[in-house]
Amino acid sequence: MTENKVKWGIMGAGNISRKFASDLVHSENADLVAVASRTEGKAASFASEFNIARPYDSYDEFLQDEEIEIVYIGTLHTQHKECALNCLKAGKAVLCEKPFTMDATEAEELIQAARENNTFLMEAMWTRYLxxxxxxxxxxxxxxxxxxxxxxxxxxxxxxxxxxxxxxxxxxxxxxxxxxxxxxxxxxxxxxxxxxxxxxxxxxxxxxxxxxxxxxxxxxxxxxxxxxxxxxxxxxxxxxxxxxxxxxxxxxxxxxxxxxxxxxxxxxxxxxxxxxxxxxxGYIFEAEEAMRCLREGKLESAIMPLDETHDIMKTMDTLRKQWGLEYK
Incomplete structure (x- = not known):
């Protein structure tokens, strides 16, 4: 029976998404129903590996899947903001792999979007839940x-x-x-x-x-x-x-x-x-926290609050500025 399980989708079918999925499929509270990758055939291969019903080669089609309640974003760092923003605008909760974004400005934009859309958002800092x-x-x-x-x-x-x-x-x-x-x-x-x-x-x-x-x-x-x-x-x-x-x-x-x-x-x-x-x-623990928050109607986790995620990004921006490092 899957009626009461949280319906998950995954964006990105690379190594980190594979690690996450290999844990998630063991959760009694989760049902992994969809995966999307822009690389043709990659989502289908991933879906076959984890017995996922619906693979998508298009993120737009993936976001139109009404059964998906929460999305794990395991794309490249540079794609996190775009993917998370589109999920939030589509009304889907988001567990976004670290780094949350490329910098604090992007993080602020995502957090604002989550609050404006009244939608759950959390950085996937998996170590906190071990x-x-x-x-x-x-x-x-x-x-x-x-x-x-x-x-x-x-x-x-x-x-x-x-x-x-x-x-x-x-x-x-x-x-x-x-x-x-x-x-x-x-x-x-x-x-x-x-x-x-x-x-x-x-x-x-x-x-x-x-x-x-x-x-x-x-x-x-x-x-x-x-x-x-x-x-x-x-x-x-x-x-x-x-x-x-x-x-x-x-x-x-x-x-x-x-x-x-x-x-x-x-x-x-x-x-x-x-x-x-x-x-x-160990990735299952962050997933269970996200699902607990969803069941309780919370829009963020008290263990990994959005304001702290933003503050950490600002700290990392300060470090990069000291080194003269820009991601371009």
Whole structure:
């Protein structure tokens, strides 16, 4: 029976959409009914893989499908605003893959459209909903490590050298910031609940003009700090770890992007360990949050509020300005 399930459509049939779909099909609350791609035949292949009833080679035809309630947007970064805007105007709720948009101006336009159309909109920052991250947040709210004073977060990988790679194409939003660095930046925002008042950073712009790696120091009121590192071309993977330091202890997330586990360290106490033994990749949790919001009639998620998404985009704009990086 699918009558009470939320009807999903997917725009874009690339790798990230495939990851999302492979989790979504396991949800008891979701029914994936349509997929669209502008590349001829790609939607049909995707639909066959995930048993989706209706593939579309046209976004316009996809948006006319009245059964679709919410759309996951997994297109190229540069297409997020256009796709999300068209969905909102068609009255369809939107879960938009990160980065939400290319810059804060585009983000503001989308948020305004969602509010004008009274339609749900959320950035797909999937890491916020992972059980280990949720557990770490709960420990913080319970005061387990006292007042948070600083954190470190690192995420990066080696894309290798190919001048035709999307990840090295400045016009497509390539580089560390939007594909990797956004995770530690959003993590710092999630933990501190605000944006930094001072930002100091340095980036290496490679041969194609993208930020191949960067480091940033965020300073907050009362002397709190966050040290963030990211890269996409370092010939190795970064540690992909995060540590939150408080006045009474610290929380270690050794694989924070994927949320495999969390470790609570308190002076004079044994380490408390939380392990997530999930079988799925983890994209299902953001989908469940979006569906919960829809069932409850909410227009945005309290875990990933639209104003925070906008503020994070402004922080990233500030970083790019410091580096002299423009996506053109």
């Amino acid at each position: 059980p280990a991250i949720v557990q770490a947040k709960n420990w913080l709210e319970e005061g387990k490590i006292g007042e948070v004073r600083m954190l470190t977060a690192n995420f990066g990988f080696d894309v290798g050298w190919s001048p035709n790679s999307r990840l090295l194409d400045k016009k497509l939003g390539g580089g560390a910031m939007l594909d990797a660095g956004i995770y530690p930046i959003s993590f710092a925002s999630f933990i501190f609940g605000q944006q930094p008042t001072e930002i100091k950073s340095s980036a290496h712009l490679g041969e194609t003009g993208v930020d191949e790696h960067f480091s940033a120091l965020f300073e907050y009121p009362d002397g709190k700090t966050a040290m963030l590192n990211s890269g996409v071309r370092l010939n190795f993977n970064l540690a992909n770890d995060a540590i939150i330091y408080g006045t009474k202890g610290y929380i270690r997330l050794p694989n924070f992007l994927f949320g495999d586990g969390a470790y609570l360290h308190q002076a004079g106490s044994e380490v408390v360990e939380f392990q997530d033994d999930r079988k799925l990749q």
